[in-house]
Amino acid sequence: MFKSYRPLLIVFPIVTQIIFTLALSIFDGFSLEGSIGVAIFFTLPAFLLAVICQFTQYHQRNLVQMMLMPAILGFVVTVILLPFFIIDTGLGDVSLLDESVMALLRGLMIAGANAIYSPLVLRLFLPKA
Numbered sequence: 001m002f003k004s005y006r007p008l009l010i011v012f013p014i015v016t017q018i019i020f021t022l023a024l025s026i027f028d029g030f031s032l033e034g035s036i037g038v039a040i041f042f043t044l045p046a047f048l049l050a051v052i053c054q055f056t057q058y059h060q061r062n063l064v065q066m067m068l069m070p071a072i073l074g075f076v077v078t079v080i081l082l083p084f085f086i087i088d089t090g091l092g093d094v095s096l097l098d099e100s101v102m103a104l105l106r107g108l109m110i111a112g113a114n115a116i117y118s119p120l121v122l123r124l125f126l127p128k129a
Helices: 006-027 033-057 063-085 096-122
Strands: none
Touching: 006 033, 006 096, 033 063, 033 096, 063 096
């Protein structure tokens, strides 16, 4: 659709932020903390994916890369930033092993959402080869 990758850097993260914020407001109600979480765990990997797409010159036929790269980015960003985002879980006395398993499962959950969402929307912004 676009001949250049420049609109991808701006439009794709904004569309990601809007879609996931609306989905969050449907399921959990709108809150500023939820929007910041969406920005950290979905929009940041979307922007990093747009940068990777520009440098590697992805096009619409790179379907495997469009599924694998967002999943990896979403998992890594979640596992690294989740301990800083969730200060107090309110679960009381939780062991380190339980917290680690919860962080890995949340990372897999966000990686799965990114892997499904990104190829569907990213194809709209990438050039045809």
